[in-house]
Amino acid sequence: MNAAKVDKIVSEVLVGNKRYIARAISMLENESSQAAEIIKGLYPHCGRAHVIGITGPPGAGKSTMVGALVNQFRQSDKKCGIILIDPSSPFTGGAILGDRIRMPEHTTDKGVFIRSMGTRGSLGGLALATRDTVKVLDAAGYDLIIIETVGIGQAETDIVQTADTVVVVSVPGLGDHIQTLKAGVMEIADIFAVNKADTDGASKTVRELKLMIELSNYPAAERPPVIPVSSLKNEGIDKLAGSILELHSQALESGRFEKRRKEQLAIELNEIIRWQLIKRINSKISQHELDVSINELYLHQITPHETAHNILKSLLKGDE
Amino acid sequence: MSNEENRKQFTEAKNKWTEGPVAKILSRGPERKERFTTSSDFTVENIYTPLEFAENDYFQDLGMPGTYPFTRGVYPTMYRGRLWTMRQYAGMADASESNKRYKYLLEQGQTGLSVAFDLPTQIGYDSDHVLSDGEVGKVGVAIDSLADMEILFDGIPLDKVSTSMTINAPASVLLAMYICVAEKQGVSLDKIAGTIQNDILKEYIARGTYIFPPEQSMRLITNIFEFCSAQVPRWNTISISGYHIREAGSSAAQEVAFTLADAIAYVEAALEAGLEIDKFAARLSFFFNSHLNFIEEIAKFRAARRLWAKLMKDRFKAQKSKSMMLRFHTQTGGSTLTAQQPDNNIIRVTLQALAAVLGGTQSLHTNSRDEALALPTEESVRIALRTQQIIAHESGVADTPDPLGGSYYLEALTSQIEEKALEYIDKIDEMGGAVKAIELGYIQQEIADSAYNYQMGVEADENIIVGVNRFAVKEAPPENLLKISDQVQVLQIERINELKAKRDNRAVTEALNDLKTAAEGTDNLMPYIISAVKVYATLGEICGVLRDVFGEYRPAEIL
Amino acid sequence: MEKIRILIAKPGLDGHDRGAKVVARALRDAGMEVIYTGLRQTPEQIVEAAIQEDVDFIGLSCLSGAHNNLFPRVINLLKEQNAADIKVFGGGVIPQSDIPFLKESGIVEIFGPGTSTEVTVSFIKQLYDERS
Structure with missing residues (x-):
């Protein structure tokens, strides 16, 4: 081309x-x-779009909630890009990307773009190309870019490195969601949304979450809000949307947004360097050479650190 | 001889036989399969003896036909008294075409009517709706208003013929139309007999013609229960269906399990709405598939009857015998028909029909040989009807109830299916019931997994389909398939326009407004729907009002 | 890493999705990314989704007899949107006698009753390789 x-x-x-x-x-x-x-x-x-991450365990109704949120955002004419991520099979590499189903009305809305992505081997809940996809949608003029992650619960770390606002969705009756939250997902949330708020146990879940937040490390002023919503009944969605936008404008004003973005860019840079480095090494070193090195390691003739050092040295030398 | 001694004797005999003659023959070569299985993945043993039957107590587990637990049939004399109703599902193009087909079938000896509606009708859209484009009259008859319904039953006395209508989300509207037609014929409502399928849960699970969300759909369903138990006493207000669940790929045990789980949900909804169990339960009916594995199917029907009787007695504390009887209609499994060598389908249907009769069905539809590719021609549907008639009059199986009762294999399978089904029901109970299980996608996932495994079995040549993955021939495509003209849509749209010009539009608007108000409240909606139907409000208009008030269902799609 | 991307859709009102789901799963097991859009899709929704997802193929499933109307509408919309490079195949209850018309409209293949998923997968892979 x-x-x-x-x-x-x-x-x-x-x-x-x-x-x-x-x-x-x-x-x-x-x-x-x-x-x-x-x-x-x-x-x-790029740089204009507000990136929102939606994460939470499977079954929490994330997709339906995203659809309802976009409905809300569209009412104030905000153009929305939606990235829906589903896991790729580790065995076949294929994927069923079925989240679009939950938002059929947005397919033909001119102000909405929906893209489904498989994780294609990445483990952090996002697809490797998610950041780049965000860039495309950003440049194309979408005001809000919503990323719905895979939602495997414990490995949802990548979203913090990509989104400006992270909404963690839980739902009453899923049992171990509180455990999941204890495992570190707690720290990444800017907002907690409790979906299916019209069902039994919802108020209990809200209370439990609020309690956990109080007991955690957040300074009082920075505690994430807990917002009950019912996506199917369209209740609480306006509050959630409002909270998302509110937090964003606060972050812009206070400089928090810039700080966070810069942190994310540092991480992105780091990742790209690593990625490119490994690619270059793989292109410079043949499989045969690699096999020889591995064999030496296996026979304890050399340490892994020395081997790595030698590879890097030859790579850098080769580039001079 | 005591039970214990009996068992010992049979066990010894079986072991001797296995180690002796069987081992000898196996040494010469293996059996055709390593493991023989039924659709429910039960292992088929190499012999069934009284050993397996020993656990059964005749009086507790089988009983006599017409008495609890109804394993051997719901009526004391079964087909000795009256044959099952031969009720061929039919409908195509417009009301006058379908009326002709109904008259033909009745002439040919069919004993009850069964109406197939087109998809727009089933989903509450008129023929002129944008989503109806291309679908009008294709899978059944297009009914847009009472005017069409009047043509559909022209010359058919509703006090003499019972009618089953395969209609679910808008069942209330079609029932209202049927009632109005009966009234015009001068037939009082206590005389009309029939069924509406009215089973929305299986629509969410397997069939897809839903409109409204679960809560509001349950309201309509319980409104119908209430209305009919007071005003239309001979009407079966629901046909709780496993047919479509099976067609979507479930096993026999799952078919029973998910159907009865749905039934439990309906009973609970009716009880919650304040109805008394013995007032509505006798009018619940069921609809099952009759599929390929002959003995398993017969066992399935018997297991369903026994399980339902127990549930009604123990779980719901029904007092009346009639409340515990699982009466059912059967259709031979459409998904088993092949497009290849279509005449083979006649044999498949024969076996499936026979299984249904041996299983004690109350009414039966037999598929036609050409239905893998189209709606049936007159000749094909006649053969399908003759299949039932030959079984009824020439084979002798209808001359005593439950003729295969006591077969060691049959009784073993009956118990196995009952047990497996109960496992599923318990699991669904734990989730909070069928509605919740559907929301979670559990039932749909089980079915999809079953369907996928079956297809992989076909492609691995473990599941043989004669004419498809074995014994295939090169053949010319079939000729003379029934075709539905696109003109039907054009004419229906014209008819709607004429109707709207002729009718009293003020009365229509008033009736629709009354319906809207009632829908927003808690009144029983049947009288309002009947009023709207009477002044020729269209199906789409009535359902449009309900769509506005109730909203539309959003599926929990799982693959 | 390129993946074959396919949209599987059920146009019109037909609710029988057993086949569509089995095919979607088989394609996933063959390493493809399958966007499954479920029931009651209009041709407009199907084409718009196909464009946004940049799929290589669209698979249409219809068992209601409305295929002669619905399938060509999808093809025509693709042409209108300059997306005719997306290849469309179909399956369901489709009599052989309708196949010539559908192929003339632009459908690349019809996989009728009894077709194995293996055949469908091979066909797609072959067509994909030919295009690259």
Whole structure:
């Protein structure tokens, strides 16, 4: 693909052409050779969108809640990009991406873009290409970008590194959600949403959460709100949406947003460097050479650290 | 000889036989399969003897036909008194086409009517709705208003013929129309007999023609129970269905389990609405599939009867015998029909129909050979009807109730299915009942897993389908399949427009407003729906009002 | 890492989704990413979703006899949106006599009753390889 084609993709994305937005996302997801060029063209136009992460255990009704939230946001004419992530099979690499089903009315809304992604081997609840997809939607002019994670509970760490606002969804009756929260997911929430609030046990769950928050490390002023919602009955959704937007404007004002973004960018930079480094090493070292090294390690003839050091040395030398 | 001694004797004999003659023959070569299984994944043993039957107490577990627990049949004389109703599901294009087919079937000896509606009708849309495009009249008859219903039953005396209507979400509306047609014929409501399927839970699970969310759907259903128990006493207000659950891929044990779990939910809803168990339970009816594994199917029907009787007696404390009787309609399994070598389907249907009769069904629909690809032609449906008639009049199986009762294999399977079904029901109870289980996607997931495993079995040549993965031939595509013209849609739309021009639109608006107000409150909606139907409000208009008030169902889609 | 992306949809009012679900699962087991959009999809919703998801294929399932109306509508909408490179196949209750018409409208293949998932998977993989 030549530069003209990349330019075309970039310019079409910037005017919001959905076909090209979709294409660009695919190219980034597939690590096409033009990926870096595309990002280069789009990046100056990024930074406007508010990125919202929705996480929580399977069965919490996240997708339905996302649909209801977008309904709400659309009423004030905010353009929404939605990224729905489902786990890829570790055995076959395939995935069933079925979250779109829960928001059929948004498919034909011109102000909404929905993209389903498989994790494709990543373990943190997001897909590897999620950050880049956010960039595309950001540059395309979407005001809010909502990421719905896989929701396996314990491994939901990546979302903090990608979203400005993280909403943790729980639902009464799922039993061990409180345990899940104890395991560290507690710290990542900006807002707790208790879904299916019209069912038995909802008020108990709300109380339990509030108690846990009080007992945790949050300074009083920074305690995340606990908001009961019923996505199906459309109750509490306006409060949740309001809270999300409110927190965001506060963060913008106080400088918290900038601080957090910069922290996230540092992590992203780190990850890209690591990724590229490993790729380069893999391209420089043949499988055979690698097998020889592994064999030496197995026979305890050399330590892993020395081996790594040698590989890096030869890589850096090779680049001089 | 005591039970204990009996058992010892049979165990010894069985061991001797296994170690002797069986071992000898196995040494020459293995059996056809390593493990023989039924659809419910029960192992089929290499012989069944009184040993397996020893656990059964005849009087406790089987009883006599017509007495608790009804294992051997719901009526004392079964088909000696009256044959099952031969009730072919039919409907296509518009009301006048379908009326012709109904008259043909009645002439050919069918003994009850069964109406198939098209998808727009089943989903509460008129033929001119944007989503109806391409669907009008294709899988059943298009009914947009009472005017169509009048044509549908023209010349058919509703005091002489019972009618089953496969309609669920808008069942109240179609029942209202049927009532109005009967009244116009001068037939009082205590004389009309029939059934509406009215089983919304299985729509959520397996069939997909839902409209409203569960709570509001339950309200409509219990409104119908209440209305009919007072005004239409001979009407079966619900046909709790396992047919579609089976078609979606479940096993036989799951079919029983999920159907009865749904039934429990309906009974509980009715009780909660203040109805007395013995006042409505006798009018609950059921609808099962008749599938490929012959003996398992017969066992399934018997297991369902026994399990339901126990549930009604022990769990719901029903007092009347009639409340504990599981009466059911059966349809032969559509998904077993092949497009390849279609005449083979006649044999499949014969076996399936026979199983249903041996299982004690109250009414039966037999599929036609061409139904893998289209609605049946007259000739095909006639063969399907003849299948029932030959079983009834030539085979002798209808001459005594439960003729296979006591078969060692049959009784063993009956107990196994009952046990397995109860396991599932207990699990669903733990989740909070069928409605909750559906919300969680549990039932749908079980079915989808079953369906996938079955298909993988087919592709591994473990499940043989004659003509498809074995004994296939090169064949020309079938000719003379029934085709529904796209003109039907055009004409229906014209009819709607004419109707709207002719009718008293002020009365319609008033009736719809009254319905809206009632829907927002807690009144029984049947009288309001009947009033709207009478002044020729369309099905779409009535359902539109209810959609506005109740909202629409959002599926918990699981793969 | 490229993956074959497919949209499986049920256009129209038909609610029989056993086949669509089995096929979706088989495709997943063959390493593909399957966007399953469930019941009651209009051709507009199907095409819009296909474009946003940048799928390579659309699989349509219809057992209600409305395929001659619904399938070509999907094809035409794809053409209108300059997305005719997305290949559409179908399955369900479709008599052989309707297949020529459907293929002429632009459907690449119809997988009728009795087709194994293996056949469907091979067909898709082959078509995908040919396009690359």
